[in-house]
Amino acid sequence: MKIIQVLTERGKGVSFEFFPPKTAEGRKALLEVIKGLKVFNPLYVSVTYGAGGTTTDRTKETIYEIQTVLDEPVMSHLTCIGATRSSIRALLDEYRQKGVENILALRGDKPQDVEDFDPSKGEFKYARDLVEFIKKEFPEFGISVAVYPEGHQEAPSLEADLEYTRIKIDAGADFAITQMFFDNSYYYDFLDRAQKKGIDIPILPGIMPITDIVKIKRFASFCKATIPAEVEKRFEPYAESPEDMLKLGVELAIKQCEDLIGQGVRFLHFYTLNREDAVSEILKALVPTHFS
Numbered sequence: 001m002k003i004i005q006v007l008t009e010r011g012k013g014v015s016f017e018f019f020p021p022k023t024a025e026g027r028k029a030l031l032e033v034i035k036g037l038k039v040f041n042p043l044y045v046s047v048t049y050g051a052g053g054t055t056t057d058r059t060k061e062t063i064y065e066i067q068t069v070l071d072e073p074v075m076s077h078l079t080c081i082g083a084t085r086s087s088i089r090a091l092l093d094e095y096r097q098k099g100v101e102n103i104l105a106l107r108g109d110k111p112q113d114v115e116d117f118d119p120s121k122g123e124f125k126y127a128r129d130l131v132e133f134i135k136k137e138f139p140e141f142g143i144s145v146a147v148y149p150e151g152h153q154e155a156p157s158l159e160a161d162l163e164y165t166r167i168k169i170d171a172g173a174d175f176a177i178t179q180m181f182f183d184n185s186y187y188y189d190f191l192d193r194a195q196k197k198g199i200d201i202p203i204l205p206g207i208m209p210i211t212d213i214v215k216i217k218r219f220a221s222f223c224k225a226t227i228p229a230e231v232e233k234r235f236e237p238y239a240e241s242p243e244d245m246l247k248l249g250v251e252l253a254i255k256q257c258e259d260l261i262g263q264g265v266r267f268l269h270f271y272t273l274n275r276e277d278a279v280s281e282i283l284k285a286l287v288p289t290h291f292s
């Protein structure tokens with residue numbers, strides 16, 4: 001089933017994003033995490049994809065295994081940087097046979113760990129090209145795209161980024177998921193600007209609980225997501241204490257989600273980092289009826 005249909009029918013709920021573990025043992029552990037999170041009745045779950053095809057097999061394996069324990073749709077992220085049409089076609093053909101019907105269409109970034117990677121050998125330039133390709137050759141697939149409340153790191157301006165986003169969505173995206181943000185005003189402002197541009201698909205907020213401030217700071221600075229100074233300051237006393245860091249990260253994420261729900265947001269997409277503890281604590285604290 002296309003995820004947009006699930007969003008429309010259920011009207012509210014949560015989704016979870018995972019990365020593909022490196023080993024069979026890791027995948028087994030992930031299935032336990034997913035079984036634990038099933039009580040929150042997810043709308044769908046998604047699995048990331050290494051740009052340049054660096055995790056194709058692992059992403060596929062992970063998705064097929066999740067399908068054995070979950071009835072809800074499992075969406076594959078798919079990057080097109082450096083990819084040929086025939087390689088994407090082969091993957092989507094396989095997905096069709098395996099009942100994977102939803103794709104988060106992305107450009108991706110040049111992989112750091114592939115020395116001779118040459119994006120110019122690819123046949124897609126932007127995510128929009130991948131959206132157009134899927135729409136044309138695999139119209140039965142549901143398509144989502146990534147959006148950036150604070151602007152994408154390469155974009156010359158917020159306005160230019162939003163215009164490219166509009167074009168990407170108009171090419172055939174059913175819904176969008178945001179880059180992580182830690183100050184909800186960026187998201188509200190983005191919704192406002194998107195609406196003025198005529199973008200009317202659901203835009204799901206991407207929530208990243210801060211379970212490790214050092215790692216998240218590094219990642220956030222790469223992808224231009226602001227961590228407010230007062231948030232960073234609150235983590236300072238806990239640099240050496242993972243438990244306290246987790247506790248504070250959960251507390252802040254609960255506040256963030258409560259604010260979103262209070263403003264009428266009906267869907268929350270969690271970057272789980274393959275952990276059950278943080279998301280589980282957050283969702284237990286949110287009004288249970290909101291997501292049942």
Ligand SMILES: Cc1cc2nc3c(=O)[nH]c(=O)nc-3n(C[C@H](O)[C@H](O)[C@H](O)COP(=O)(O)OP(=O)(O)OC[C@H]3O[C@@H](n4cnc5c(N)ncnc54)[C@H](O)[C@@H]3O)c2cc1C
Nearest residue numbers: 048049051077106107108126127146152154155164177179
């Ligand atoms: C929810 C989410 C999930 C993600 N999952 C993954 C994943 O699984 N694997 C992974 O490798 N990465 C993932 N990413 C990261 C993503 O691949 C990077 O952010 C990447 O840099 C951009 O991908 P995109 O699909 O947004 O690109 P695009 O939409 O193609 O945009 C890339 C840049 O090009 C600009 N642009 C677009 N069109 C034009 C044009 N016509 N002319 C000039 N400039 C243009 C945009 O403004 C932007 O700056 C994810 C990001 C998000 C938010």
